Amino acid sequence: MLDVGRHPNIKLMAYSEVEEVNGEVGNFRVKIKRKARYVNEDKCTGCGACSEKCPTVVPDAFNEGLSTRKAIYTWFAQGIPSTHTIDTEHCRQFQGKKCGICQKVCQADAVEYDQKDKFVELSVGAIVVATGYEVFNPNRIPEYGYKEIDNVVTAIEFERLLSASGPTGGHLYRPSDLKVKEEVPALEKSLKKLSKALERFEKKYGQKSEEFYKALGKEEQGNDPDKAKWAEAYEQKEEVSKRLSEYKAILEKMDVAKKLAFIQCVGSRDIRFYPFCSGYCCMHSIKEAIIANEHEPETNSVIFGMDIRAVGKGFEEYKIRGADHSSITYVRGRVAEIIQLPDKTPVVVYEDTMERVVREEPFDLVILATACVPNKGTKELAGILGIELDRFGFFRTTQANPVDTTRPGIFVCGCADSPMDIPESVAQASAAAARAAQVIVETEMKKAS
Amino acid sequence: MSRDILVIGGGIAGIQAALDLAEMDFKVHLVERLPSIGGKMAQLDKTFPTNDCAI
């Protein structure tokens, strides 16, 4: 990544989009929108003083919403370029409220609220499309309870939970416990406030709140508004302290997730959604189970799938190593449903098709291996580029010309073409680069002759 | 006629294509819609089957 930022032959335009493409191979005219970051790229040193002081907290999309960032932010810590960007949808200044803090604290004078989008026009001989993919939204399979059951996450969310630079520093805490942990400070604050209110009443009437409440007939409350308020505050305090002690009990027992279920083909190989195999997800489930076991050697994982597709150099061996050394069990069967116990434990309901029995098994955490699906905006980009999509919505190619799109001079590589892993994406990228170079050289030769 | 090349998308595929072309001495314009390049790979902890770090 660093090399791209530094290479003298590469002009990097991040936070930008292609708006218009005209012309033909050898001579495309392209209009690019450079979206305003509201931070001057040349001045910003990436020091982070602005985000530290920014009062606006927003879910962090890079961490799949499992942590928060500020309204002025970098996409991720080691990102290139490291320039900060203002998220105008959330920024107080842009939402018409008084703020301007980031501009005040920026030593480099880089924050520019009046920046405008810029448009760049280019002339290029060839185009390589590498716009990648998106993961399938598991909400489309309601039986799996994604977002309803806290301890059901997607594989990409799980990557962030495993990461040392992720929201939990690589500790596999269950999202349900993290939620509880997050709520405790607010509850403590509200308890403090309510206790103070009660104290005031106690002083005024010279009676303990508990005694007052016990002695109080319900009808009386309506008669004296002040006492009704006292009773209400007392009820609220009881409620909050009960919840707080429940939460504290949960946190005392809080431990990392050690029993993991991986559910394969979520959206893939499913005629309701995408009939194709996404190719890499069996492997990333094995990888995630191996890493979880490295973090915590007591971790056991069950991978539920129709079969495990470990096609590639060293992949089968990796799968076997997972079973032999990382406590992975492979179960053949499709999961019918995930349900939740009152203590937030997810239970996987499945048929073991080898043994032909339906079983239910509780886990600490369930991870969904979601399908690789066309990226947002692919259709619009295809329109701009004047190229066709296939029936699933990926860019159309043919088996004989796997990196050529339907328009001469425009090539595609990586998951924008179809699901593939990193080594395949890299190989295709080199192929697309070679094809792009080839058409330019050919056009030059034609012109010369 | 232009010798420049446009690469759209700065994930691992776009990065590789841009570097290859730059090394062949073509001028490359790499357009990424997010604030930084890296794509999905930047979000991965480690990669199979070697468990190397993703970034």
Ligand SMILES: Cc1cc2nc3c(=O)[nH]c(=O)nc-3n(C[C@H](O)[C@H](O)[C@H](O)COP(=O)(O)OP(=O)(O)OC[C@H]3O[C@@H](n4cnc5c(N)ncnc54)[C@H](O)[C@@H]3O)c2cc1C
């Ligand atoms: C949970 C999970 C774990 C994985 N683990 C592994 C692994 O261990 N090993 C492995 O080999 N593979 C793994 N993969 C697969 C890997 O993520 C892909 O093979 C790889 O990221 C594909 O790279 P790409 O560049 O094609 O796409 P992407 O990484 O999606 O990059 C596309 C880029 O294009 C940008 N873009 C999109 N649209 C536009 C537009 N209109 N204009 C400008 N820019 C745009 C995007 O913002 C993005 O930066 C995993 C996948 C998942 C879901």
Ligand code: SF4
């Ligand atoms: S790679 Fe595995 S999980 Fe992914 S679609 Fe294919 S079989 Fe299903």
